[in-house]
Each structure stands twice: as C-alpha cells, then as structure tokens.
Amino acid sequence: MAKTLVECPLNFSDGQHKDVITAIVQAAHRPGVHILDVTSDIDHNRSVITLIGEPEPLQESVFAIVGRAAELIDLRQHRGTHPRIGAVDVIPFVPVQAASMAQCVEMARQTGERIGRELQIPVFLYEEAASAPHRRNLADIRRGEFEGLAVKMQDPLWQPDFGPASPHPSAGAVVIGARTYLVAYNVYLGTRDLRIGKAIARAIRGRDGGLANVKALGMFIKERDMVQISMNLVDPLRTPIYRVVETIRMEAARYGVPIVESELIGLLPLETLLETARYYLQLPNLHADSIIEMRVAELAAESQG
C-alpha cells in the first residue's frame, strides 16, 4: 500500500529577503514532510514553497510556517506586483497519492481552525473547502487586497470561516482550501500572428465555449519568435492533456498552423502521463503498477516498514 501523500504549494508574501525566506522554509522541516521546491519572485515579492507529505506532519509544517511568517512579515510594509491579503497568503491542499479530496478539505478545515484560534489570524476557506459558492474563487476572496481587507470584512458575506472578525494588524488573513492538481502547460504554434493565437486560446478555453477546466491565453513570445498558447489545466484528471493538445491541433488546422512544441512548467502527476499513453497507444490496461520504477519505489517503502 502506498502512503497517503498530499501536496501543498503554499504562497507567502516575501520574495526579497533571503533571511526571512530561509527562516520560513526552516519552519517546514519535520519527518514525513518533503520540500519539493522553493521559488521566490522579486517583482511579485512573493515565494512559493512546495511541500509534500503525509497529512498529519504536513498540517504541522503548514501551521509552523504560518506562525513564523506572521512573526517575520509585516504587510503594512509590503510592496509587490502580485495581489495578496496575508503574510501567508494561500494554502492549497492537493491530493496526490492515495489521498481523497474529502481528506484534503478536512485538512484545510482543521488547519484553518487552528490558525484562527491559536494565531488569531482570520481564515477564509476556498475552492473545494469553500463554505459558500461566492467564496470558492481565490480572486474573489483576495479582491481589495490587504489594504481593503478591514472594510471588506465588515460585509456579512465576507466574515471569516475561523478566527477574529477583523484582519490581523500585520499578517492580514489566510486563504486555505483544497483543490485538484493544476498543470501549467504551454503550446508553441508555428506562426507569428498573435490574432491566430488569441483565436485559438478562445476556442480552447472553457469560459468561451472550449474545454472545461482549461484557462488559456494567446501571447507572442519574443525569445522563440512564435505565438504561444499559455494554459492552466485546473483539473487534468477530468480534462486530460491529450484532449487539450489535440483540440489545439484541430483548431490550429483551420489556419494551416502546426503545433511546434509543448512545454511543461513544474510537475505532473503520473496519472496524467499514463492517460496520455493510454489514449495514443490505445492501451487501456496501463497502470502505475505497470511501471518498473513505481514498483521499486513501492517495494522500497514497504521494506522500511
């Protein structure tokens, strides 16, 4: 049996001070939790620390990070191009291995409750953990940012799910929730005509009549001298990558434009790769257990007991 693993790409509001970032990352360390990646952006003045681990220690690490960030980050002094309402701004729990969405929702509730109670920071639940439909979308919760939060929270629609009824003076509020894995995926087209890129982006994205769970923008990439369809695939298990790529191919064909190359930003769950091979090779009986390296990893995990 594979261990239950949950991923957490936590966003906090410092991308400029190395000592602060290091201290916050330090708070995540504990057995059973792995730090997959830390990426800081100076212009955004924001960092993403990607944790992965078993539910209990992962929740401990997240709580420790929120506590440390509240000590070290003062949003009254914070400037950056990316919208934010909190010192720790967003905490998504993402089911990865043998974990269910329900379990991740429960983790968000438990950790949120503890942050509200012990750290006295207001907490908003979002996405699959949202307590009302208007609170599902992160952008809606964050609209007005830290600077507008005290006024926004006077609206009965924007009472926090946990914690005090007004913002923490320096740490603002925390948004915490559960969502499926998101794949950032770009497709380069054999054209320099941005109008074609924009038309294909419209055709492919769910909002404008294309595929559900696909967010897409057409942009011109100078470095490559080509048009790119830049996408977030927000539910790659229900709207698989092959369907997105083949639909782009189909739409691009009406302009006589070929796909030149695809590009993956970050990581993919194995299942998305398996589904790709199942489709193209017409190989329905392909599973994680069919992959030697997965069998080895599983056996190695078993043998340590």
Next chain:
Amino acid sequence: MAKTLVECPLNFSDGQHKDVITAIVQAAHRPGVHILDVTSDIDHNRSVITLIGEPEPLQESVFAIVGRAAELIDLRQHRGTHPRIGAVDVIPFVPVQAASMAQCVEMARQTGERIGRELQIPVFLYEEAASAPHRRNLADIRRGEFEGLAVKMQDPLWQPDFGPASPHPSAGAVVIGARTYLVAYNVYLGTRDLRIGKAIARAIRGRDGGLANVKALGMFIKERDMVQISMNLVDPLRTPIYRVVETIRMEAARYGVPIVESELIGLLPLETLLETARYYLQLPNLHADSIIEMRVAELAAESQG
C-alpha cells in the same frame, strides 16, 4: 541521486513442485533485493523469478539461487515443453535505474566466474556479455538442450566461459548475460483475416525489412475474435513503442484496418512512457523529474540516508 538498480528475470527448471519453487525463491531474500514477481508454468515445467536490486546484493541472491536449484533440481528427471540446458537455465541482468550495460556485463562475468568455480557448473555468457558472436543468441547456446549438452561441449566452439569443460551431472549448465529491457506488447487489429495480420507482422519486424529490435508474429485470438500482432520489443529505448504502434497503423491502413487496442504484458521502464508522451505531445522537456511520484520516491530514498 537515485540508487543503481538492476533487474534480473531468472529462469529455473521447475514449474511443478511447490516446495522446490518456494525453497529456491527463499534463497533470493536479502536486504537490497526485491522479488517483483514469480511465475510458474506447469507445461513448460519452468519458473521465472523477477528480482530487482542493487548490484552487489543482487549478485549474492542470484548465486544463492543457483546453488539451491543445483541441490533441488535434477535435469535427468526433468520433462517440460520449454527448451532448457540447466537447473537454473538463464540469468539476464538488465540495467534499470542509473545502471549501465557495461556494469551489467561485469555482473554477469563476476557471477558466472563464481558459479563455475564454487559450484562446478559450466557457464556460458550470452547477449551483451557474449565472448564471441556465435554465442550471443540464447537459442543457439541452448540448441540440443540438456540431453545434447555433453556432446555439444566437445566442440571447441562450445567450450564454456567459466567452470568445468563438461556438464554438471544433474544441473547441466548456466547461461548468464546482460541485455536491455524487453517489452512484450500486443496490438489488436479490427479484422478476422489472419493473412492481413501475418502481412503486417512481416512489414513491422526487423528481420523482414521493418523496424529494428522488433520481433512480431500475426495470430488469430479466438477469445477476442480478432487478429493480433504479438511482439517483443527487444530494445524499447532505441526503437520506441510509439514508432512501432504508428508503423502498424500506417501498414494496417493499406487494408483499411484500424488498431482496436494495445496490450502490455508485464512491466515497462518509465523512460518508455516518457518517450511516448514526448512524441505525441511534442514535449521534449519531459523527464522523470517532472513526475511528482518520482520526486517523492527519490526524496523518500534520500531521507532514509
């Protein structure tokens, strides 16, 4: 850094006596070696035990199995439909993770030398470890079987690489070597016409002018009421699965026949799956490190030190 892992699907000559099979499998157990699979065939009177592990303990397990099998199996009493020359008949070492072919050749030589010296069983090196071109092919070494071995070994061309110059009285000889991973892969076609299946099998296999490293037969599968192209892909890293499937599709098109389904027998190395996705998605920057589950497995392995 990933651990070095070598796979060894070892074939021994008993598929009928549970106590014998269990005792031989038992000899494989040691830290650093995992038993992926044991499959016994009663008609063949033969079993395959698939081990995977780090080179040193894996060589120890293999040596222990050969010793135990020589004690428990007497080929003078052995009847079965599958050709064989030894109690342990064939030992392939297959590079899997961070292992090179050169390393597997060296493992075959070392283990073979020890079997010859300590167990007094003659040893033939084959495939990548072969000491001469005429000794590369397993079928050539095995021709004449156990019953013809004493006469065959009088030929200077068939002196063993290690051990005594004549067969072990009850255990015969051992064939040991190194080869790439072999994928057993079948493609079902939307036709009941076996002539079409045979023509496509000829078109696809290297021997008759098709793709290198592909062995293919056309056969009619009653259960599915369809023709199947049954294949061994003997070097799936150099002749990738997508090329085989798309060439079958291309050849089948001349008969107006579609591919209905593919079928994988056994396991695949992750790299073959990555190469499939790289081709179809045109995604050159896809690597094992792009897969969440592989990153987790690597981190877990590191954290145990």
